[in-house]
Amino acid sequence: MGKKTNNWYKSHINDEFVKLANKENWRSRAVYKLKEIDEKYDLISSNSKILDLGSSPGGWSQYASRKHKNITITAVDLLKMENIENVNFVQSDIEDFGKNYLKNGCFDKIDLVMSDIAPNISGIDSADVPAILSLAEIVTDIALGSLNESGNLLIKLFQGKGTDEYIKETKQFFKKVRIIKPKASRSNSREIYMLASTLRLNG
DSSP states (O other), X not given: OOHHHHHHHHHHHTOHHXXXXXXXXXXXXXXXXXXXXXXXXXXXXXXXXXEEESXXXXXXXXXXXXXXXXXXXEEEESSOOOOOTTEEEEESOHHHHHHHTGGGTOSOOEXXXXXXXXXXXXXXXXXXXXXXXXXXXXXXXXXHHHEEEEEXXXXXXXXXXXXXXXXXXXXXXXXEEEEEOOTTSOTTSOEEEEEEEEEOTTO
């Protein structure tokens, strides 16, 4: 194990949210990012229909399914995800999912599209930021084709070149766009979350 990897591992296992996730039996520390945002903006309500893109290992779907038993969650990831109660898992590339599932009218309109998906991180901003923006554009296209008239989009981004332009473009499709840095998002990370609220039906 290299020094850099070893330092990351030590930092990870000592992270307060990693310890808390283990204690409370969550699949990942990422659940606390969604939990904080949900508690502030009330994203996940009873009878919600949710699409979780890039879902594995399933922390966000797990949180939503625990909060309300009578919601409908479809989780999508290229990697296999262990079963979660009340969650329908589709193993697929998200772009293929958008083409093959949503465009065929397989789903009712969605209340919330959420995505914590990220590319394989290189540590080089000039590579990582465009990579996550490419994923964000796919997620946004799916959201625009699947959300209902009051639907919301929550998505992970990295601060960097091109991010402001993506956010500006997204604003034309939603009535309110917020940028959020949850407490569980590491302070030294460029990670932020965009919450785009209430779809504009006419763009």
